Amino acid sequence: MTNTNCNEMTQKYYRVDRMPHIWCPGCGHGTLMNTVVRAIDKVGLNKDDVVVVSGIGCSSRAPGYMDFNTLHTTHGRALAFATGIKMANPKLHVIVIMGDGDSSAIGGNHLIHAARRNIDITTIVFNNNIYGMTGGQFSPTTPYGDFATTAPFGNIDKAFDLCSLAQGAGATYVGRGTAYHAPLMQKLIEKGLENKGFSFIEGLSLCPTYYGRKNKKGNAFKMHSYFKDNCVDIKVVEKNPEKGENKILIGEFYNSPKTEYTEGYQVIIDKFQK
């Protein structure tokens, strides 16, 4: 059944018969998924040339609602599958949507090695600071001291800075946006899609159900407002370093194109076909 009670963008790029999605009321993932779709539309990619791959978790439900070539894979292995797709058909635009647990815990190794290879995959991490689907366990991005069902007295692990991790591992485009900063997030994804190489965009999401409730962050609107009040663009901090104190940095962190992996591989193939 076709549902036409939605905007044009939704009708064009979503599997509306699968909606409404399963995410909790106020979940930031829906907003971030919209930024991905708007970015694809803005860049003007053909739907048939786009592959969206995901792993397991709340965020990884996203491709199920998106009307592209989609693949829902195993926990943490989205980038491994995506690497295979890109190697088999380098003409495709491969987008990976992962969560924080998916990308930095069980899939951490795949992340750093995909970044190291600089394979042309646009990786978008929906970071909600918690394992939402399985009941609110702390993840590698849960801030130090925050609460989770498995950290009832506060988390003693330090959180990963995913953007620094990706940049250190060799990603050639790195940026961070939030569900509140949706226009910025869209812009970062657009630039990530245009970058020929491994692009890593972290989207700070919100989980009012587990992370928000455990840490008394208030409702979804209050969590959006937290991003509004506590995020500063890197460009502002470069001019006035004191404005970045105790704030979350957002914006474009790194953009330095290098040789792409499948192109490097093609050079080897061409060598033997002469």
Added chain:
Amino acid sequence: MAEKSLLQNKDWCKGCGVCVGFCPKQVLVIENEKCVIAYPEKCIFCGQCELRCPDNAIYIVGGTKDE
């Protein structure tokens, strides 16, 4: 061009209140755990609700993109 109007898909709305919080003109209210367009005449079509609705349940039609 057709006049702009604010529409809603009640089946998709989960009543999270994000649109209500961001609306600068208090057009929207929550009733029975769903968002309701209570004062459509006050709407200035800023698009804040459509931009951040996680459920694609509220949207603006009409007008041109540049407006």
